[in-house]
Amino acid sequence: MSDKQKPFDVIIVGGGSAGAVLANRLSADPARRVLLIEAGKAYVPDAYPDPVRRQDLVGGDPQHDWGFQSEPGVLGRRLQLNRGKVLGGSSAINGAVAIRLPKSDHARWTQAHDLSDLDWRGSQAFYRSLERTSGVGGEGRDGPFPIHQLGDEELSDQHRDFVASAMAAGHQRSAGFATEQPLGVGPYVMNTRMGVRLNMGMTLLGEAVRARPNLSIRDETLVDAVVLEQGQATGVRLASGEIVLAGEVILSAGTYVSPAILMRSGIGPFELLRRLDIPLVADLPVGRRLQDHPLVPTVWSIRKEAVGLPYPPIGAMLWTSSRQGAGDEGDLNISTAPMPGGAQGPGEAMFLLFAALVRPRSVGSLTISSRDPNVAPVIDLGFLMDRGDRERLIDGIEIIRDIARQRPFADIVGAELAPGAAHADRAAVSATLAANVLTYHHPTSTVPMGGPRDPDAVVDIDGRVRGIKGLRVVDASIWPDVPSVATAFPTMMLAERVATRMI
Numbered sequence: 061m062s063d064k065q066k067p068f069d070v071i072i073v074g075g076g077s078a079g080a081v082l083a084n085r086l087s088a089d090p091a092r093r094v095l096l097i098e099a100g101k102a103y104v105p106d107a108y109p110d111p112v113r114r115q116d117l118v119g120g121d122p123q124h125d126w127g128f129q130s131e132p133g134v135l136g137r138r139l140q141l142n143r144g145k146v147l148g149g150s151s152a153i154n155g156a157v158a159i160r161l162p163k164s165d166h167a168r169w170t171q172a173h174d175l176s177d178l179d180w181r182g183s184q185a186f187y188r189s190l191e192r193t194s195g196v197g198g199e200g201r202d203g204p205f206p207i208h209q210l211g212d213e214e215l216s217d218q219h220r221d222f223v224a225s226a227m228a229a230g231h232q233r234s235a236g237f238a239t240e241q242p243l244g245v246g247p248y249v250m251n252t253r254m255g256v257r258l259n260m261g262m263t264l265l266g267e268a269v270r271a272r273p274n275l276s277i278r279d280e281t282l283v284d285a286v287v288l289e290q291g292q293a294t295g296v297r298l299a300s301g302e303i304v305l306a307g308e309v310i311l312s313a314g315t316y317v318s319p320a321i322l323m324r325s326g327i328g329p330f331e332l333l334r335r336l337d338i339p340l341v342a343d344l345p346v347g348r349r350l351q352d353h354p355l356v357p358t359v360w361s362i363r364k365e366a367v368g369l370p371y372p373p374i375g376a377m378l379w380t381s382s383r384q385g386a387g388d389e390g391d392l393n394i395s396t397a398p399m400p401g402g403a404q405g406p407g408e409a410m411f412l413l414f415a416a417l418v419r420p421r422s423v424g425s426l427t428i429s430s431r432d433p434n435v436a437p438v439i440d441l442g443f444l445m446d447r448g449d450r451e452r453l454i455d456g457i458e459i460i461r462d463i464a465r466q467r468p469f470a471d472i473v474g475a476e477l478a479p480g481a482a483h484a485d486r487a488a489v490s491a492t493l494a495a496n497v498l499t500y501h502h503p504t505s506t507v508p509m510g511g512p513r514d515p516d517a518v519v520d521i522d523g524r525v526r527g528i529k530g531l532r533v534v535d536a537s538i539w540p541d542v543p544s545v546a547t548a549f550p551t552m553m554l555a556e557r558v559a560t561r562m563i
Contacts (some may be wrong), residue, residue, distance in 0.1 A: 068095040068276075068306040071296055073283045073321065075102070076149020077548045078535040078555035079312030080188070080260035084204060085559035087275035095276045095306065096265075097296070099313075100146035104114035105262045105270075107343040112152035112259065115252045116373050119501075120144055120153035128192045128316055129439040133424070135494045141439060142501055143314060147279060148261030150314070151548055154501070155374040156251040156258070158198075158207045159545040160187050160553070164389040173540040174511025177521050186556040187238075187549070197238060197249035204264050205552065208245035209236065209539060211373055217368025218411060219375035221468045223247070224395045226378045228466035229459075233377065237545075245378040245388045251549075252372070260552075261287045283313070284433040285325040286531060288341050293531035297549045299433045308530045310523070312555070315503040315537040316426060320437045320520075322507065322533070323428050327525065336431055344518045347426040349508050351542035353500035354418040354443045356453050356493060358460050359399070359406040361474035370398040378463075382417075382455035384448055390544060391419035392456045393500075394463070408474055413464065415456025416500045418544040421446040426506045444498055453497070454489050484562065502547045514540075522558050534558050 070086055072079050075098040087094040104108070111121040119142045122166070128141040144150040166180035184199075190201030197209025212220060226245040227233060234244030250263070251258050259412075270277065282299035286309050295305035313317040322328055327339035329348070333340050378394040385391045393416040424442025429435060444450055464473050475481070479492045510517025517540075518524050523532035536551045541549050 066305040066307055068093045068304070070308045070310060071095045071204070071304060071306040072310045072312055073097050073296060074099075074149065074313035074317065074535065075147045075261065075265065075277070076144065076312060076314055076535065077151045077552050079310075079413045080148065080151075080264035081552050081555035082310060082312060082534060082559050083275060084269050085556065086562065087255075087269065087272050090272070090274050093274050095278065095304065096145045097281050098279045099282050099317075100144070100279065102147040102277050103261065105266050108152065108259070108262065109147075110149065111336065112146050113256055115156060115255050115257045116157055116371060118153065118373065122154065126316070126436070127434055128439060130499075133440050133442065134444045135385060135497060137495075139441070139499055141316070141499065141503070143316060146261065146263065147277070148259035148399045150258065152259035152261065154257075154548060155517065155546065157374065157546045158186075158205070158249045158251045158549040159242075159263060161543055161545060161550045162390065165543050166389070169540050173517065174513045175509065175540065176511070177522055182308060183557070184551060186553045186560070190552055190556055192261070197236065200358070202381070204266070205251065206253060206258050207249050207251055208253070208265060209238075212247065214372075215244050215247055215375040216370050216372060218370060218396055219247070221472070222413075222463070223376050225466040225469040226394070229462045231378055231380060237379065237434065243379050243381070243388075245376065247373065247376045255372075282433055283321055285321060286311070288528065291341070291527065292529040296434055308532070311531075311533045312535045314439055314535050315350070315506050316439060318533050318535055318537045319506040320427050320428050320433075322346050322525070324431055324433065327528065331468070336428070336430060342389045342525070344465055344526060345516055346518055349505045349516065349541065350422070350424040350426050350439070350442065350503060351420060351422070351505045352441050352443075352503040353416050353418050353542060354420060354422075354441075354449065354453065355414055355498045355500045356457065356496055357412045357414040357478075357498065358457060358476060359412060359478040360464060360476055361518055361521045362411055363472055363474065364409050366472035366522060367409045367411075371493055373398055378459075380385045380459065382452035384452050384455065391417060391452060392459070393418050394456060394459055396475075410477065414563055415460060417449055417452050417456065418500075418542075420449050420542065422449050440497065441503075443499075444493060450490055450493060453493060454486050457489055502542060502549055504536045504539040507533045508540045510540055511540040522561055524532065532558070
């Protein structure tokens with residue numbers, strides 16, 4: 061059957077940040093027949109339920125989550141790995157932060173992964189074409205992605221005090237996290253309006269886009285594998301056994317699901333596929349370089365009368381360098397958040413100050429244990445495998461403690477409840493890390509991209525799978541290593557870049 065006889069020109073698997081961009085841009089050509097397959101529910105844009113709509117509800121709920129967990133690893137315990145299972149993907153459950161990649165990420169990938177075409181300056185045009193900026197915070201005005209730079213007056217009382225205390229501790233005010241010199245403390249650029257998280261199902265896949273006659277959306281549909289014939293993708297096989305044909309297949313199912321689909325299709329490490337009796341199509345290092353940002357919270361008491369309004373719950377951060385940081389690279393995010401569930405003690409409230417390591421050296425892995433698409437992948441985040449990661453997280457806690465000693469925090473904060481005064485020195489803090497480290501929920505790099513000279517790459521800069529025709533992967537899984545910012549907006553930029561080159 062020729063491509064002209066197939067029902068679709070392109071199948072996109074996954075309607076998250078990358079898949080929504082691709083579906084929007086590729087279906088803009090009325091001659092291109094596009095099918096978007098989404099495992100979750102496709103709500104109409106103005107009818108998303110609260111857990112995947114409200115800005116103050118971060119992390120979703122069981123109805124809209126894949127239910128993944130990490131392996132215990134060095135931590136000795138499993139972590140819940142929230143991933144959005146709904147049209148809009150994890151953009152429907154995340155913090156709605158919109159940050160561009162810094163120059164240091166682009167420079168690293170150029171040098172280490174032969175990706176000179178993914179330069180910082182050239183990437184700015186793809187952010188701009190996506191942005192619809194209200195006020196400041198971005199340069200684009202006509203794109204489909206609404207963003208807004210928060211002003212100090214839009215921050216919660218807690219975040220405003222955090223910014224002031226960080227500056228009192230000697231940290232500079234950021235010129236803006238989307239600027240050429242982003243490091244410092246300040247408010248975020250956000251993808252929210254009036255308390256609503258504007259996920260990609262609402263914006264990139266709004267009513268006008270969904271009404272295009274050449275775009276079909278199949279929701280609540282699980283993909284098993286890519287159909288491959290003589291080294292070429294010809295469609296996908298659904299978990300039901302149904303086969304849907306197309307001229308090209310793009311996997312945008314995310315860092316955990318895209319590599320699992322590849323492995324079930326016969327694309328992955330030879331030994332794994334042989335063990336599961338999956339016929340080998342391409343022996344590629346899928347799943348071997350998983351990375352995520354580890355986060356360590358500290359808990360503090362605060363006078364109840366000083367708590368103030370906790371909204372919005374996400375608003376500002378300090379982006380800075382640890383003592384072990386390389387050059388001008390910002391490897392730590394420091395921020396604050398209300399205590400989950402509004403926990404309180406007698407006469408006092410509690411809140412969090414936390415440090416996230418955004419340039420970890422530890423590497424994890426993702427594999428599958430079954431050919432059944434309903435069986436979750438085996439996910440080892442690899443947290444704390446590298447000793448240097450421990451040291452830099454401890455640096456983050458020391459920065460937090462210094463900020464807490466400054467006014468206005470010093471006037472309203474009581475005791476450090478965790479790790480607490482009993483864990484004052486670095487060795488004592490280190491002993492608490494395994495029990496307390498969490499994830500920032502920014503997993504990447506299970507299907508890494510690289511240039512022709514990168515032996516560890518699975519895909520090229522345009523997401524094309526090595527040795528396979530008609531198959532791409534375009535989502536956060538293809539970053540060569542974890543970016544040093546929240547991954548949603550950069551991944552959208554990457555999808556915009558790929559779509560532009562496909563048009």
